[in-house]
Amino acid sequence: MGRGDPHRRRQARVKPRVAIAIGDPAGIGPEISLKAARDKQVRALCEPVLIGDRSALAAHGKACDLSLEGLAIVDRRQLAPGELRIGEVGIAHGRAALDAAEAAIRGALAGEYHAVVAAPHTEAAVKAAHAFFDGYPSFVARVCGLPANEGLLMLCFAHEGREVRIAHVTLHSSVEEAIRQISKETVFGTLQAVDRALRRIGIDHPKIAVSGLNPHACGSEEERHIRPAIAAARAEGFEVAGPFGADTLLERKGCDAYVVMLHDQGHVAAKVLAPNRAAALTIGTPVLFSSVGHGSALDIAGRGVADASAMREAITRLVGHRRRAVAT
Structure with a gap:
């Protein structure tokens, strides 16, 4: 034609x-x-x-x-x-x-x-x-x-002229249980799902920033699970940065999505910055x-x-x- x-x-x-x-x-x-x-x-x-x-x-x-x-x-x-x-x-x-x-x-x-x-x-x-x-x-x-x-859950909302997307490695679990769920495999799986979801909605070269679990991203979980997962994602060609302290994660502009470890690391930010405006996207x-x-x-x-x-x-x-x- x-x-x-x-x-x-x-x-x-x-x-x-x-x-x-x-x-x-x-x-x-x-x-x-x-x-x-x-x-x-x-x-x-x-x-x-x-x-x-x-x-x-x-x-x-x-x-x-x-x-x-x-x-x-x-x-x-x-x-x-x-x-x-x-x-x-x-x-x-x-x-x-x-x-x-x-x-x-x-x-x-x-x-x-x-x-x-x-x-x-x-x-x-x-x-x-x-x-x-x-x-x-x-x-x-x-x-x-x-x-x-x-x-997996990714919260999406507009804030100060940019689109903010926050995906969660764990969700409706106690902190104790969530820590047990965090592993190299679960963090890497979340990064894969986020990268696929972003490409699916039209972002050709996704940039992802990852939070730590502990304050300032300094702890055994970062060393044993989160950093190795980020390294594995980079080896697959993903553009991933981190881990960063969860309290400063959203200050890192230029990212298409942020990945956090715990429910409240993402939900508190969304409810403060976009009350009743966030969309909850299921990915994976x-x-x-x-x-x-x-x-x-x-x-x-x-x-x-x-x-x-x-x-x-x-x-x-x-x-x-x-x-x-x-x-x-």
Whole structure:
């Protein structure tokens, strides 16, 4: 086909389909999902597909004056009549949140969606439903048929004109257990996953900075595990620097991602620098998956006042032009 071929131009204009799992139907998830799906910037970049209980979306749409007209919706029919109680913790709500996320992930695995973005769930509702859930990274990995520890978290947010991405070697573990999990293999595996993820979102030559575990990155763990992992990554051709003290890591500009050892080394920075704005990207799996960095806000659900910024940020990071931007 020639460069001016109209069929080729039409193919180039096809927008990626992004699945939006609506989260806890009793929280703000349906509201911010509707707002994101109707957002002009989002619709210019992709074709959003809402996945969840249509009756819950309709209830939130009515309460928040948001129309469902013209939106693509996959109705999971998760709730019986009268089962939805907006603003409350409910067993059915917890089941529905995970069902929507799993359906979206399986759709992405089947090639139906380019990426998946999940609205917030409610921990208490998931626990009440007796569902095993220890965070989206491991959940996504299990749905993809992988060991749970292959799903890793990378927090992404804009700060002072640059894109900050923070990946974690360990996540929802006690400090004692996390230290046991840190090894040359786990640190190297995280560096591999980060490098692949950055290339997948359009960064051709990723630059990664790595934190230590101990203050000033001076300790036995750095010598036995972290430095050897960095050396192995460099031997594979990765551009990796460190280890640096976690307290000064983000001061090192010009990096496309930062790798930290512990949950709080990354989450404290994200919550201080980008409250309610961080996107939580799962890496290390075949599915491009992101959730939002805030909760289900049951106290304001159904009132039409929820901020959908984090949902829009998550979507545009996965499919927008900013996905190719480096950190500076």
